[in-house]
């Protein structure tokens with residue numbers, strides 16, 4: 613199965629991230645964020661976690677910490693400044709949407 617586009621699974625999260633990027637100096641990431649694929653779900657097993665990988669290989673070299681109203685959102689970048697992972701914590705809404713999406717494929 614090809615990795616789904618993030619915009620198909622979590623369109624609202626994309627808009628939230630783009631909004632939160634404003635004023636961080638990392639606004640150019642918007643183009644990447646809109647084109648991300650959801651490669652795999654974090655398997656840490658934490659109920660609080662809705663993180664996911666957006667690249668086949670995750671090697672974090674830099675992070676952009678956003679300031680959402682609820683929970684934690686951190687964009688992980690590799691050495692080439694490509695987004696490889698998005699850390700999502702304390703966001704049951706995001707977790708629910710991811711679970712719904714994958715349940716709908718079965």
Ligand SMILES: [Zn+2]
Pocket residue numbers: 654655656657658661662663
């Ligand atoms: Zn996790």
